[in-house]
Amino acid sequence: MVRESWASRVGFILAAVGSAVGLGNVWRFPWMTAKYGGSAFLVVYLCIVLLVGVPGLLAEFVIGRRSKRNPAGALARLAPGTKSWGFVGLFGVVTALVLLSFYSVVGGWIVRYFLASFTGSYFAAPGEYFGTISFGWEAAAFQVAFLALTALVVLGGVRGGIEKATKVMMPLIILLLAVLAGWAITQPDAGSGLSFFLDFNPEPIRNDPIGLLQAAAGQALFTLSLGVGTMITYASYLGEDNSLPFDGSVIAVLNTAVGVLAGLVVFPLLFAFQGGLTDASAGGGPGALFVSVAGAFTQVPYGEVVAVGFFAAILFAALSSSISMLEIPVAYLVDEHGVSRRTATLSLAGVILVTGTVCALTPDLFTFVADTLVNLMLTAGLAGFLVFAGWILGSDALAEFDSGAGGFASSLGVPWLWSVRTVLPLFLLVTLAVNLYSLL
Template sequence: MPRERLGSRLGFILLSAGCAIGVGNVWKFPWMVGQYGGGAFVVCYVLFLLILGLPIMTMEFAIGRASQKSPVRAYQALEKPGSKWHIHGYLAMIGNYLLMMFYTTVCGWMLYYFYLTVSGRFVGATGEQVQAAFPEMLGKPVVMTVCMVAVVVIGFMINSFGLQGGLERVTKVMMIILLAIMVVLAINSIMTEGSGEGLRFYLIPDLGRMQECGIANVIVAAMNQAFFTLSLGIGAMAIFGSYIGKGRALLGEAVNVAILDTFVAFTAGLIIFPACFA
């Protein structure tokens, strides 16, 4: 049976970026910016994306394209006899299973919160009431399990239609909708009265705040975030690299994915910080 291919380059970019884009961009990145001094953290983060993120993503793409296999079998096919690179392939597979456990649980939370939102639970609620909804949800293991199982079933249903007919088709639609929603929310947040202070905190580096947080802490946190946000080290990018055609430059594809990933993280900050300060 011939190996299925992606239908378009856009599909590859959105699918790869869709893997990289997640809670690390929309949730963790703004939190870390606030925790580690604002604009100074953003500068360090972008620097590590350039000097570490892009080269490592390009290498993972190269492993995938050269082997045309999954992370476990990729190292087995490419490593020299007697070397131990295949061990990382097994670690990558374990990492992906752990990541699936994490994301399906968090997606289940999101599904439950979506239900709470459309049912009007948060209409007129105070900050304390909204905050109380999370521990209340954690106290309902049956509800969380049902939501998590629903996410897993939906995921398997999409994949059952194949690479092009399922995963690529759904990803194109959902990624474009996500980007459009985030742009609208960012514009709305920036236009809110009193948002200027939040923009200054977010966009203007302040070495004083960076020193208060600890320069080494900011640098290490920015480096960790650069790895986490691009889904590096667990073989995910190697999987997508196996679908890159020979006529495409690997570094160019890595740049496209990194730009889209960074755009989402940066836009999340534009949504959150102006609104918080306003």
């Protein structure tokens, strides 16, 4: 059976950006930025993206393109005779399933809000509306709808499904957010929102430097889809002529730009039409998006139209990420067990339907999976991939890094390999230890 591949380089970049640009950008990133000092957080975040995120991204790219396999198959193929590395890759496949178990529930919320925006049915009492629909059997039903949309794209394959969908969705996300941001920053008192979002505030650096570092590191890993094997899987469909350093840099820049665009929509909107943050939005959790921002649309001229555009962008972003999550275990079944794409997709969608329904019916479990378990698994997974790329592949990783790079990018290979072998795993292990300590 001939393995699938991307039809174009642009298709790969947009699919990888689509995986990275999810709820982590349009929901979590603006609130983390505002909470931890505006541009102070941005500086720390960008440093971590540059020094940890992009090298980690390139490590996953190297493993994927070298092996032409999913995470479990990649590590098993590149380290023959050592079964333990295959289990490290399988850990990434399991992480993807855990991620989708809560992510599909949130996706169901977005589907519901997108449809409700046409009539403004949540405008009268946004808080009560979210409290009613967030968990329970109705939430489970909309989770199924979101999961069905995700599976439909993955069923189409790499070129016919994922690449085609992301080539449409990614430009639409950027266009919708750019139009909304252009409109939002012209509204009365929008300047206060921009100041809150971007002004430099050194207090979080002085008062809680560890918290700032944890938030920036967690955001960087989550938003770049690192640690789960997404980028290993996507890079496994790549040709040898792609410059991995160039592609990784473009993906990181576009990913960050979408997060900033989202902030340029959300905060001017809240300050212009609600006078600032509400109690629901202050913590940056679900209430920020589904109560405060949704509530602001009640004051906006033609609020239904603005709300439809906003939640359309959120829905496309959520779908582009969930598609990449489902592709990981699908690729595993196709590559390692010879299962057809159709059977693999439908079977895994059935598994996630069950686990997602449990999360939709159990708020405490949902919170634990979304806030604690996934962060630990992503950090541990990326540490494993980095150690594998740096110490098991070694010179082969460097050769793969250089393949297609050329020029200045090729000269970065040696410092990249050094950082992947030493600095980055240590940084992640310390981060993992701090998170475990905070949990216990």
